[in-house]
Amino acid sequence: MSDEYDNNKSYQAQSSETMGGSAPASPDMDYVRPAETPDQELYHGHSFITKWVFCQDAKVIGVQYFLTAVFTGIVGLILSWLMRLQLGFPGAAGFMTAEHYYQFVTMHGMIMVVYFLTALFLGGFGNYLIPLMVGARDMVFPYVNMISFWMFFIAVAVLMASFFVPGGPTGAGWTLYPPQTILPGTPGAGMGILLMLVSLSLFVIGFTMGGLNYLITILQARTRGMTLMRMPLTVWGIFTATVLAMLAFPALLVSAIMMTLDKILGTSFFMPTILQAGEVLEYGGGSPILFQHLFWFFGHPEVYIVALPAFGIVSDLISVHSRKNIFGYRMMVWAIVGIGALSFFVWAHHMYVSGMNPWFGFFFATTTLIIAVPTAMKVYNWILTLWRGNIRLNTVMLWCLGFIVTFVNGGITGIFLGNVSVDVPLSDTYFVIAHFHMVMGIAPLMVIMGAVYHWFPLVSGKFLDEKLGKWHFWLTFLGAYSIYFPMHYLGFIGVPRRYFEMYDSPYMTSAVGMNEFISMAAFIVGAAQFILIYNIIRTLKVGKKAGQNPWKANSLEWLTSTVPPEHGNFGERLPVVHRWPYDFSVPGAKDDFITQTTPPSEVVHTEVEKT
Amino acid sequence: MHPGIIFFLVILGSVLFHIFTPWYWTDIASNWGGMDDTITLTFWVGGGVFVAVCLFMTYCVFKFSYKENRKAEYKPEDKKLEKILTWATTLGVIALLAPGLIIWNQYVTVPKNALEVDVMAWQWGWQYRLPGKDGKLGTTQVININDENPFGINLDDPYGKDDVMIQSDAINLENNRPVKILLRSVDVLHNWYVPQFRAKMDAVPGVVTFYWFEPNKTGEYEVLCAEYCGVGHYAMRGSVLVQNEQDYATWLGEQETFSDLIAKQQNLVIGDTKLAKK
Numbered sequence: 081m082s083d084e085y086d087n088n089k090s091y092q093a094q095s096s097e098t099m100g101g102s103a104p105a106s107p108d109m110d111y112v113r114p115a116e117t118p119d120q121e122l123y124h125g126h127s128f129i130t131k132w133v134f135c136q137d138a139k140v141i142g143v144q145y146f147l148t149a150v151f152t153g154i155v156g157l158i159l160s161w162l163m164r165l166q167l168g169f170p171g172a173a174g175f176m177t178a179e180h181y182y183q184f185v186t187m188h189g190m191i192m193v194v195y196f197l198t199a200l201f202l203g204g205f206g207n208y209l210i211p212l213m214v215g216a217r218d219m220v221f222p223y224v225n226m227i228s229f230w231m232f233f234i235a236v237a238v239l240m241a242s243f244f245v246p247g248g249p250t251g252a253g254w255t256l257y258p259p260q261t262i263l264p265g266t267p268g269a270g271m272g273i274l275l276m277l278v279s280l281s282l283f284v285i286g287f288t289m290g291g292l293n294y295l296i297t298i299l300q301a302r303t304r305g306m307t308l309m310r311m312p313l314t315v316w317g318i319f320t321a322t323v324l325a326m327l328a329f330p331a332l333l334v335s336a337i338m339m340t341l342d343k344i345l346g347t348s349f350f351m352p353t354i355l356q357a358g359e360v361l362e363y364g365g366g367s368p369i370l371f372q373h374l375f376w377f378f379g380h381p382e383v384y385i386v387a388l389p390a391f392g393i394v395s396d397l398i399s400v401h402s403r404k405n406i407f408g409y410r411m412m413v414w415a416i417v418g419i420g421a422l423s424f425f426v427w428a429h430h431m432y433v434s435g436m437n438p439w440f441g442f443f444f445a446t447t448t449l450i451i452a453v454p455t456a457m458k459v460y461n462w463i464l465t466l467w468r469g470n471i472r473l474n475t476v477m478l479w480c481l482g483f484i485v486t487f488v489n490g491g492i493t494g495i496f497l498g499n500v501s502v503d504v505p506l507s508d509t510y511f512v513i514a515h516f517h518m519v520m521g522i523a524p525l526m527v528i529m530g531a532v533y534h535w536f537p538l539v540s541g542k543f544l545d546e547k548l549g550k551w552h553f554w555l556t557f558l559g560a561y562s563i564y565f566p567m568h569y570l571g572f573i574g575v576p577r578r579y580f581e582m583y584d585s586p587y588m589t590s591a592v593g594m595n596e597f598i599s600m601a602a603f604i605v606g607a608a609q610f611i612l613i614y615n616i617i618r619t620l621k622v623g624k625k626a627g628q629n630p631w632k633a634n635s636l637e638w639l640t641s642t643v644p645p646e647h648g649n650f651g652e653r654l655p656v657v658h659r660w661p662y663d664f665s666v667p668g669a670k671d672d673f674i675t676q677t678t679p680p681s682e683v684v685h686t687e688v689e690k691t
Numbered sequence: 692m693h694p695g696i697i698f699f700l701v702i703l704g705s706v707l708f709h710i711f712t713p714w715y716w717t718d719i720a721s722n723w724g725g726m727d728d729t730i731t732l733t734f735w736v737g738g739g740v741f742v743a744v745c746l747f748m749t750y751c752v753f754k755f756s757y758k759e760n761r762k763a764e765y766k767p768e769d770k771k772l773e774k775i776l777t778w779a780t781t782l783g784v785i786a787l788l789a790p791g792l793i794i795w796n797q798y799v800t801v802p803k804n805a806l807e808v809d810v811m812a813w814q815w816g817w818q819y820r821l822p823g824k825d826g827k828l829g830t831t832q833v834i835n836i837n838d839e840n841p842f843g844i845n846l847d848d849p850y851g852k853d854d855v856m857i858q859s860d861a862i863n864l865e866n867n868r869p870v871k872i873l874l875r876s877v878d879v880l881h882n883w884y885v886p887q888f889r890a891k892m893d894a895v896p897g898v899v900t901f902y903w904f905e906p907n908k909t910g911e912y913e914v915l916c917a918e919y920c921g922v923g924h925y926a927m928r929g930s931v932l933v934q935n936e937q938d939y940a941t942w943l944g945e946q947e948t949f950s951d952l953i954a955k956q957q958n959l960v961i962g963d964t965k966l967a968k969k
Contacts, residue, residue: 178922178923178925179922182919182922182924251922252919253919257880257918257919258879259878259879259880259896260814260878260879260880260919260920260921263878263879263921265814265815265878265879265920265921265922265923266921266922267922352833352896352897352898353832353833353834353896353897354833354877354878354879354896355813355833355834355836355877355878356814356878358837360833360834365897366897367897368880368895368896368897369895369898402755402763403757403763404763404764404765405765405766405767407766407767407768407769408767408768408769408773409767409768410768411768411773433882433891433892433893434893434895435874435892435893435894435895435898435900438795438798438799439799441795441799442792442795442796445788445791445792445795446788446792449784449787449788450784452780452784453777453780453781453784456740456776456780457773457776457777457780459744460744460773460776463744463747463748463751464769464772466748466751466752466755467747467751467755467764468755468763468764468766469751469755469763469764470755470757470758470761470762470763471751471752471755471756471757472757473694473752473756473757478694481694481698481748481752484744484745484748485698485701485702485745485748488740488741488744488745489705489741492733492737492738492740492741493737495733495737495784495787496730496733496737499729499733499787499788499791500791500792500795501725501726501729501791501792501794501795501798502726502729502730502733502791504723504726504798504889504890504891505716505723505726505727505730505886505889505890505891506730507891507917508882508884508891508917508918509917554697558697558701561701565705565708566708566712566714569712569714569715570714572714572715572716573714573715573716573717573886574716574717574884574886574887574915576884576915576916576917577919578919578924578925579924579925580924580925581925582925585913585915585928586913590713590714591714594714662767664763664765665762665763665764665765666765667762667765672762672763687765689767691767
């Protein structure tokens with residue numbers, strides 16, 4: 081066997097130490113507590129299989145998650161094209177039946193929310209960035225981390241398999257509301273729904289393994305000096321989102337198991353007495369609304385599982401590229417934690433017109449609108465970070481600006497829908513579609529793209545092409561905005577969602593032109609994403625070399641021994657942290673950035689504040 | 692072109708679109724004008740915040756774009772500013788939430804004189820039942836439903852006998868009379884929704900849900916199913932005709948009651964036996 085554990089990294093307890101050794105003997109002001117535990121033992125793979133397939137390096141696992149999630153995202157994108165084709169130009173795709181349409185709607189929704197966004201943010205960025213940003217050599221349980229990815233991979237395989245079983249994939253809507261989900265009136269109510277439930281269960285199991293890794297790594301494996309309040313907001317966002325995932329996903333798992341039992345064994349967790357085709361089915365006494373409570377107890381935190389990492393990442397990107405500290409760091413941290421906590425008390429705002437006791441409406445409307453306050457604070461702090469900054473208008477920053485516009489837009493429409501009585505006319509219309517695509521589709525996607533352009537030089541050592549990047553951004557931003565902004569108004573005229581076609585409804589005839597326009601925009605935005613793929617391939621071949629810390633950032637992921645970082649991340653010695661990652665443009669400092677590892681003795685003549 | 696110009700045009704375009712849009716809500720035909728008013732208020736407050744935030748952002752992009760010799764400001768926190776913004780936002784949120792909750796209170800408080808209408812949904816269609824002379828609807832059960840008893844009325848319930856049965860997806864309502872819609876489904880979730888009335892609620896199998904409204908404009912309106920209910924969801928339509936008092940009374944007089952239906956079926960049965968004897 082060529083694989084081996086290496087244990088030769090020296091374990092040295094010193095009263096203090098500095099990175100790089102450029103400073104003279106440090107005075108006491110640079111004191112950092114001594115190391116208390118030896119370095120983590122790492123399993124180094126040497127064969128192709130152990131290095132790239134069944135790999136235990138969090139960075140490789142992150143890339144594996146990323147690529148798998150992007151694959152599902154492309155499937156979701158193609159499904160959305162097919163849906164828009166039907167909606168804009170009914171009958172244009174000859175094969176498209178109502179069954180197909182509903183199957184595409186369902187798979188598009190589930191793929192994008194769970195298998196694309198969640199996996200990408202937590203599995204992709206989480207794995208890649210957490211150990212690097214907190215100054216660890218790897219996740220604390222690399223083996224479990226590897227299993228986590230492969231569970232996710234199997235979950236994706238099972239999900240994709242459902243396209244090929246008799247009856248096709250489930251067409252129950254991504255919310256999978258019973259009883260229709262498992263009754264023959266819904267497409268894919270046989271094998272399709274079973275595979276969906278199995279796939280979700282596998283996803284939750286795999287994700288729990290990854291999630292425990294993220295949490296314990298952040299809590300236990302931070303390098304010396306990396307206090308919680310010195311962590312980059314990216315880590316705070318991913319950390320809080322993972323806590324939410326650990327608490328929310330079990331609700332999805334139990335509801336998936338209960339529904340599977342209803343389907344296979346004929347139990348009646350969610351199934352009341354039902355009359356179908358003149359016959360009373362052998363169900364009775366179950367509650368369809370119970371499922372909705374369980375689903376949204378998962379589903380609403382899920383929104384923040386996607387949003388919080390995006391909040392964190394975008395904060396870091398804006399700060400680095402404005403050459404300015406993130407404004408109100410402590411407020412930002414508490415806002416992330418507060419939003420995360422509140423997100424468990426708002427789930428029934430998805431159910432105002434579900435038939436639950438209407439008195440719940442008062443409670444859930446209030447909690448929902450309370451969440452608007454910390455969320456608004458985050459928005460203010462992003463734009464206040466730009467204020468008096470020195471803003472690099474590169475592709476990364478453009479994605480961030482696009483995020484602010486789409487997120488504020490989608491956040492405001494959220495206030496409409498959260499405000500119980502305003503939700504009554506708007507729920508289940510295209511207003512809802514427009515709202516959630518803007519706020520949890522486009523806005524997080526903007527952050528993902530910004531993050532790709534920002535961290536690609538770290539992952540590959542090369543810059544993505546700026547010119548292609550700007551084309552990619554403007555086509556995506558302007559295109560997506562012109563899809564979803566007008567779509568709100570379809571909701572006002574009353575067009576319900578999940579309609580295969582509208583016939584000659586008076587509500588719809590006035591909006592035929594708009595529907596065609598939206599579809600055209602959707603085709604263009606979808607196609608524009610392939611610019612990124614081309615850009616990546618081209619950059620890997622002929623891209624410009626990035627070198628170390630090309631953005632002049634402060635956080636640890638840019639201070640690795642090699643670029644791209646090797647397994648173990650930091651060479652002989654782990655970095656020691658002396659400050660937060662946002663000391664940009666400090667008056668009196670030589671450069672406009674002071675890395676987290678710079679000891680106080682090197683910057684005594686500046687006006688840097690203690691962090 | 693400077694990116695700030697494009698962002699500015701996007702904001703300007705959004706505002707102009709909102710002002711000049713030919714697509715806006717259908718003319719309201721019920722008492723729920725308060726919902727529309729709250730939406731308008733939310734547009735002013737929320738739209739104001741959207742425009743303010745985005746314009747501020749655009750201004751920063753213009754004013755502070757990268758220059759080699761510029762040094763960004765170094766100011767980690769501003770407690771006073773953060774406090775002001777927190778309270779201003781809280782006030783804005785309260786201003787929007789308060790009318791929302793007041794209207795919701797009206798929405799869940801059904802007037803005493805409301806006419807109860809049983810809306811029964813299935814994959815994929817609607818039918819309706821109105822109380823008879825006794826003013827009360829009879830109780831129902833899914834297992835009672837058959838050709839002779841299409842609404843599943845409990846036969847031992849005296850209130851059920853005179854119920855008016857409308858076995859059609861079209862129903863008439865009286866103008867300016869509050870209606871309490873009692874929703875019932877025999878199979879999956881549905882939702883009886885008329886955009887002009889603004890109101891909606893899911894029909895859930897196993898329970899009876901409700902909402903109310905008062906139609907205030909005569910005319911015919913289309914009913915849409917607003918909760919996904921399987922492959923026929925998009926085709927699950929119905930219609931409502933809102934009439935003045937006189938026309939409505941005439942229409943109501945022509946409808947069949949449950950006892951009419953039972954009598955008719957007994958005649959049929961007798962007819963069958965006679966036929967058999969011959």
